[in-house]
Amino acid sequence: MPILSAKETEEMKLPSPGSKEYWEDSKWAYEHMNEISEKYPNQWVVIFNKKVIGAGRSGSEAEQIATEKVSDQEFVILFAEKGIRVY
Amino acid sequence: MSIKIDLEFETKLDSDLLSVGISIRLIRLIASLRLKTAEAWTDPYKAIIDTGSPITLIPEHVWEKVSVKWISPGSIQLTGLGSGGVSGKLAEVVMVFLDKKGLSPPISLKAFLVDSDTVPLIIGFEDVLTDIKMVCDYKSKIAFFQIPSSP
Numbered sequence: 001m002p003i004l005s006a007k008e009t010e011e012m013k014l015p016s017p018g019s020k021e022y023w024e025d026s027k028w029a030y031e032h033m034n035e036i037s038e039k040y041p042n043q044w045v046v047i048f049n050k051k052v053i054g055a056g057r058s059g060s061e062a063e064q065i066a067t068e069k070v071s072d073q074e075f076v077i078l079f080a081e082k083g084i085r086v087y
Numbered sequence: 088m089s090i091k092i093d094l095e096f097e098t099k100l101d102s103d104l105l106s107v108g109i110s111i112r113l114i115r116l117i118a119s120l121r122l123k124t125a126e127a128w129t130d131p132y133k134a135i136i137d138t139g140s141p142i143t144l145i146p147e148h149v150w151e152k153v154s155v156k157w158i159s160p161g162s163i164q165l166t167g168l169g170s171g172g173v174s175g176k177l178a179e180v181v182m183v184f185l186d187k188k189g190l191s192p193p194i195s196l197k198a199f200l201v202d203s204d205t206v207p208l209i210i211g212f213e214d215v216l217t218d219i220k221m222v223c224d225y226k227s228k229i230a231f232f233q234i235p236s237s238p
Contacts, residue, residue, distance in 0.1 A: 002214040004181070004193045006237045012193060015121050015128035015183065022131060023187040026095070026119070033099040044148075044204070058204040059148030078133045079207040083101060084113060087137065087144075087167070087206055 022074040025050060029076050041082035048075040055080075093186040094118050094136065094223070094230035116223055116230055118210055122153045123181035123193065129153065131185060132208055136221070140211030143198040144173075145180070149208055150200040153180050158197060165199060175201040184232060192237040194218075 004012075028050040029036065036045055040055040044062035047053070054065030059077065066075045097115040104111050116136040121128040122145075129152055134143075144165075145153075159177040166172040178200050184191040196214035210216070220233040 002194050002196050002218050003235055004195055004237060009193050009237060012123075013127070014190065014193070017185045017187065017190045018119065018131050020187075026133075030095055030097050030117075033097055034102070037099055038102060059146055060151075060204065063148060074130055076131075076133070081113065081115075081207075083103060084111070087135075087140070087209060 019074050021049070022076065025076045029078060033080070037080045037082045040080045043080055044077060045080045046075050046077050048073070088236040089220075090189065090191055090234045090236060092118075092184045092189070092191050092232045092234060094221075094232065096225060096228060096230065114225065118232070119185045120182045120208075120210075121185060121190075122149065124152055125154045128183070134208035134210045136210045136216075138212070138216065140209050142211040142213045143196060143215060144175075144201055144206055144209040144211065145198050146201050146204045146206055146208060148204050150178075150180070150198075155180055155200065162202065163199070173201050173203065173206055175199050184234070191232070191234045194234075 025047045029047045043055045044059045045055045046062050046066040048070050053069050056062035095117040099113050101111045118134050119131050155178040157178045162174050164172050164174050180198050181193050181195050183193050223230045
């Protein structure tokens with residue numbers, strides 16, 4: 001069964017569901033995806049404090065920029081797809 | 088008992104098509120999740136839920152932080168629609184789904200760990216949509232996972 005049993009997780013410290021600010025940034029990002037995708041087409045984009053604070057061609061590049069700017073605070077990272085993409 | 092985890096819709100317009108008078112919405116159904124690392128859990132990530140994908144795909148910048156148990160000894164090539172193929176390996180990872188109210192029980196799943204960042208995180212069927220009830224009603228803007236509590 002993929003869902004781990006209570007016994008299998010009893011020594012696992014579970015994480016938080018994310019800060020209030022993280023979910024506000026998430027909401028902001030999806031409300032502004034048209035503009036974000038136009039400005040950063042097909043790039044990994046980092047959102048913090050309701051603004052784009054970095055973007056990169058790879059996820060690791062974008063995450064590195066974010067970590068330098070906001071340290072260990074939670075940020076939203078997403079791939080700003082432009083056009084119809086099928087995986 | 089089960090736990091409900093809300094999903095998000097990403098909706099945007101294809102601006103190139105719009106400029107020639109064609110309105111096409113580009114819609115994605117998105118889950119938020121964290122993956123288990125050696126010591127704790129990753130930061131939250133966004134993943135596309137793709138009922139057309141038999142398996143979950145995890146890009147390199149995500150899985151390189153994660154605690155993995157390799158299943159396939161060598162690299163495998165995945166092919167399909169899109170920009171050709173991607174290479175990677177199969178492994179077991181542990182994740183939790185999140186929404187602003189809470190999180191799911193940990194889920195152990197077989198996933199394809201991609202050798203690059205050329206694809207976003209994609210949630211496919213194996214071990215996830217096979218075991219979790221999903222409701223997706225775009226018209227009402229309601230979408231969620233209904234996940235059984237830990238047995």
